[in-house]
Amino acid sequence: AQSVTQLDSHVSVSEGTPVLLRCNYSSSYSPSLFWYVQHPNKGLQLLLKYTSAATLVKGINGFEAEFKKSETSFHLTKPSAHMSDAAEYFCVVSGLSGGYQKVTFGTGTKLQVIP
Amino acid sequence: DARVTQTPRHKVTEMGQEVTMRCQPILGHNTVFWYRQTMMQGLELLAYFRNRAPLDDSGMPKDRFSAEMPDATLATLKIQPSEPRDSAVYFCASGLGLAGSTDTQYFGPGTRLTVL
Numbered sequence: 001a002q003s004v005t006q007l008d009s010h011v012s013v014s015e016g017t018p019v020l021l022r023c024n025y026s027s028s029y030s031p032s033l034f035w036y037v038q039h040p041n042k043g044l045q046l047l048l049k050y051t052s053a054a055t056l057v058k059g060i061n062g063f064e065a066e067f068k069k070s071e072t073s074f075h076l077t078k079p080s081a082h083m084s085d086a087a088e089y090f091c092v093v094s095g096l097s098g099g100y101q102k103v104t105f106g107t108g109t110k111l112q113v114i115p
Numbered sequence: 116d117a118r119v120t121q122t123p124r125h126k127v128t129e130m131g132q133e134v135t136m137r138c139q140p141i142l143g144h145n146t147v148f149w150y151r152q153t154m155m156q157g158l159e160l161l162a163y164f165r166n167r168a169p170l171d172d173s174g175m176p177k178d179r180f181s182a183e184m185p186d187a188t189l190a191t192l193k194i195q196p197s198e199p200r201d202s203a204v205y206f207c208a209s210g211l212g213l214a215g216s217t218d219t220q221y222f223g224p225g226t227r228l229t230v231l
Contacts, residue, residue, distance in 0.1 A: 034219070034220075036222075042224065043119075043206060043222035043223055043224045043225055044206065044208075044220075044222040045222070046219055046220070046221070049219055090158065094218070101146075101163065101170075101171075101212070101218060102171075103148070103160055103163075103220075105150075105157065105158040105160075107157045108157060108158075
């Protein structure tokens with residue numbers, strides 16, 4: 001069984017300040033973890049993924065995430081928010097169960113960037 | 116720049132009508148996912164195909180929904196009869212599934228369905 005919890009449904013930051021979007025997961029096997037971003041009226045775009053290699057994962061647009069097994073967390077960060085980062089962000093856990101892929105999306109975090 | 120395409124982008128229909136949504140996965144990808152997104156439920160996985168075979172459709176209401184892959188370049192999601200509660204955005208995603216691995220999914224732009 002697996003689950004993912006995004007701890008904040010909304011996050012608001014000022015332009016130029018750091019971004020932290022929190023994600024905790026649970027899984028009975030070694031999962032892969034993803035962050036996707038969805039801009040208004042658009043599909044989802046992959047930001048980054050963790051697949052049991054380096055625990056600090058760098059993604060597109062200056063985002064990165066750190067896999068912490070002891071804390072079962074995969075928080076998304078960015079040093080300096082840009083107006084174009086305003087979107088909804090989804091944390092995803094994925095793993096193989098019974099020979100096929102199980103995918104669980106978090107409920108999403110809406111990021112607001114204030115000028 | 117390879118992309119997943121979905122048609123139609125928008126569909127408005129009346130309750131009881133049949134709705135068919137189409138998805139063209141990225142060429143060479145062998146896995147296809149169908150999701151439904153609503154404000155209340157968020158993103159829900161409806162069905163998952165690998166090499167055109169349905170592997171998991173436990174998230175799909177079986178009485179009115181059906182998903183197929185007639186060939187490797189086309190996936191369809193059909194609702195018959197449609198109901199107002201089916202109003203949502205339906206996303207298709209494709210991936211390159213290798214044995215024993217988990218896929219990165221590439222999402223299409225979605226079909227926004229409104230059932231009156």
